Amino acid sequence: MKIKAKACGEFAPVYPVIVPVVTVPLAERSYPIFIGDGLLSSLGRRCAALKLGSRCAVITDRNVAPLYAKKAMASLVAAGFNPSLITGPAGETSKSVTMVESCYDQLAKHRLERSSFIVALGGGVVGDLAGFVAATYLRGVAFVQVPTTLLSQVDSSVGGKVGVNLKAGKNLVGAFYQPRLVLCDLGTLKTLPKREFRAGLAEVIKYGIIYDAALFARLEKDLPKLLAGHQASLASVVARCCEIKAEVVCQDETETGLRAILNFGHTIGHAIENTCGYGKYLHGEAISIGQVAAAKLSAEVVGLSDKEVDRITQLFVRAGLPIQIKLSATQRQKLMAAMLLDKKVSAGMVKFVLAKKIGLVEPGHKINPKLIEDVLRVESPIRASIVNRKS
Ligand code: NAD
Ligand code: GLY
Numbered sequence: 001m002k003i004k005a006k007a008c009g010e011f012a013p014v015y016p017v018i019v020p021v022v023t024v025p026l027a028e029r030s031y032p033i034f035i036g037d038g039l040l041s042s043l044g045r046r047c048a049a050l051k052l053g054s055r056c057a058v059i060t061d062r063n064v065a066p067l068y069a070k071k072a073m074a075s076l077v078a079a080g081f082n083p084s085l086i087t088g089p090a091g092e093t094s095k096s097v098t099m100v101e102s103c104y105d106q107l108a109k110h111r112l113e114r115s116s117f118i119v120a121l122g123g124g125v126v127g128d129l130a131g132f133v134a135a136t137y138l139r140g141v142a143f144v145q146v147p148t149t150l151l152s153q154v155d156s157s158v159g160g161k162v163g164v165n166l167k168a169g170k171n172l173v174g175a176f177y178q179p180r181l182v183l184c185d186l187g188t189l190k191t192l193p194k195r196e197f198r199a200g201l202a203e204v205i206k207y208g209i210i211y212d213a214a215l216f217a218r219l220e221k222d223l224p225k226l227l228a229g230h231q232a233s234l235a236s237v238v239a240r241c242c243e244i245k246a247e248v249v250c251q252d253e254t255e256t257g258l259r260a261i262l263n264f265g266h267t268i269g270h271a272i273e274n275t276c277g278y279g280k281y282l283h284g285e286a287i288s289i290g291q292v293a294a295a296k297l298s299a300e301v302v303g304l305s306d307k308e309v310d311r312i313t314q315l316f317v318r319a320g321l322p323i324q325i326k327l328s329a330t331q332r333q334k335l336m337a338a339m340l341l342d343k344k345v346s347a348g349m350v351k352f353v354l355a356k357k358i359g360l361v362e363p364g365h366k367i368n369p370k371l372i373e374d375v376l377r378v379e380s381p382i383r384a385s386i387v388n389r390k391s
Contacts, residue, residue: 044079150200199284
């Protein structure tokens with residue numbers, strides 16, 4: 001799948017801005033992902049092209065609203081829409097059934113109809129929540145993703161996984177429901193807190209490990225440029241990540257096989273988020289620890305070389321992400337119990353995605369819980385020399 005570059009003159013009267021477009025090819029549910037600086041002002045025009053009803057709702061959070069809601073609403077109004085704004089608290093705790101109900105109430109108040117649509121303006125939390133609301137309100141209304149964090153631009157806005165958390169675990173209630181379009185305005189990343197940007201890099205690095213050794217090598221070289229917010233590097237990396245996600249999702253939309261590779265490091269990551277309390281570790285930080293643990297498991301089980309475990313560990317360290325977690329024996333037990341609630345558990349066995357080498361992974365490995373506990377020990381002898389030497 002190739003990225004098509006489209007010339008589009010709307011933001012620059014003097015020279016055309018090149019907007020990379022990645023398509024997620026899912027037959028009649030195919031949709032484009034537009035990537036570029038300043039795209040938010042084109043939201044209304046791009047929604048108009050979808051030929052939906054005039055009533056719509058923008059769902060966002062309290063951090064994003066003051067920064068971007070006015071621009072999004074103005075663009076929709078200018079294109080002839082009648083939008084209402086729904087603003088909820090920021091953070092993982094908003095991915096809740098309570099927030100879903102609050103959104104339903106506000107949609108009903110604004111009299112959204114079957115032909116109406118919902119715009120998710122924000123990070124992965126807003127995207128997952130708003131997408132689930134869209135999937136279920138009136139048995140489904142259209143929705144558009146406008147991701148404003150690096151993590152949501154490269155991952156959560158693409159592929160149609162939407163949902164909320166339960167006390168018992170992450171994303172336990174949800175649906176597969178594809179957006180009608182994704183608009184990644186790279187300009188929104190300029191206001192993103194550094195810690196959140198680094199958390200997004202955890203998903204970026206994941207694509208290198210699971211699918212694309214050349215991307216991984218490019219990240220090793222270009223990490224300083226990405227951390228400095230270099231627009232051209234960001235645009236090409238975001239586009240490559242979206243392209244990989246589209247390539248995986250179009251082969252296995254509902255995760256019966258291949259799509260599971262996108263969960264590399266997530267089984268441990270989700271358990272960390274759940275047992276430490278949502279919000280203590282950002283999702284990207286938790287899966288950074290999870291991916292380093294999965295790399296160590298890979299070395300034990302499928303022969304990932306020490307050199308590659310080292311490269312993986314180093315890239316997360318250089319991105320400013322945590323690579324290990326100190327747990328008491330009780331906390332470790334809790335984490336192991338949380339892992340058994342993961343959606344990837346079958347017949348009581350936790351299944352892992354393991355890397356044979358950078359760029360090539362295999363899903364479906366059943367791992368002895370004792371080995372998982374061992375790699376999670378900070379003082380673990382398993383590959384500890386590598387981690388300790390570098391961190
Ligand atoms: P988030 O949505 O909580 O956003 C991070 C923080 O940044 C929030 O405080 C938010 O208000 C703020 N923010 C967002 N955009 C901003 C901007 N441009 N400027 C300033 N502040 C901004 O977190 P996230 O990392 O984007 O997403 C994490 C969520 O995504 C998790 O719930 C995770 O489970 C989910 N996720 C879903 C998928 C999927 O396929 N659906 C994939 C990966 C992750
Ligand atoms: N982020 C995992 C998936 O979309 O399948």
